[in-house]
Amino acid sequence: MKARVIVMLKTGVLDPQGEAIRHALGAMGFDGVEGVRQGKVIELELADSTSEDEITRMCERLLANTVIESYRIET
Amino acid sequence: MKARVIVMLKTGVLDPQGEAIRHALGAMGFDGVEGVRQGKVIELELADSTSEDEITRMCERLLANTVIESYRIET
Numbered sequence: 001m002k003a004r005v006i007v008m009l010k011t012g013v014l015d016p017q018g019e020a021i022r023h024a025l026g027a028m029g030f031d032g033v034e035g036v037r038q039g040k041v042i043e044l045e046l047a048d049s050t051s052e053d054e055i056t057r058m059c060e061r062l063l064a065n066t067v068i069e070s071y072r073i074e075t
Numbered sequence: 076m077k078a079r080v081i082v083m084l085k086t087g088v089l090d091p092q093g094e095a096i097r098h099a100l101g102a103m104g105f106d107g108v109e110g111v112r113q114g115k116v117i118e119l120e121l122a123d124s125t126s127e128d129e130i131t132r133m134c135e136r137l138l139a140n141t142v143i144e145s146y147r148i149e150t
Binding site for chain 2: 008018024026028030033035038042043048049063
């Protein structure tokens with residue numbers, strides 16, 4: 001089975017990479033870019049027996065720093 | 076409007092970050108992790124008039140390095 005984990009900085013945590021992209025897009029002439037946040041996506045190829053609980057544990061223990069990041073699991 | 080761009084290394088391009096995650100999950104006792112690829116997700120807050128063509132141009136010109144990366148736009 002495949003699972004996708006999206007890890008984003010929490011709202012309120014400064015995102016300099018996203019800010020740099022927003023600024024660059026503006027400088028390149030793209031109008032109307034109001035905000036940009038950059039995060040990570042982790043695509044997992046897992047044994048079919050893997051439970052969503054186990055994926056949650058992977059996120060909590062390794063994939064996300066839950067102090068400053070939130071994660072979303074898409075299966 | 077919101078748009079999400081997913082940027083992944085193309086198949087065949089070495090992904091050391093993904094490999095490191097796969098190895099770490101195995102070492103932590105998570106069985107059945109067969110493969111991991113890590114990529115970027117860019118969440119854009121755009122003016123409602125922005126066309127998908129324009130987002131494609133942002134990807135081609137800035138967000139993805141199309142030599143080694145592929146991108147997917149989700150609106």
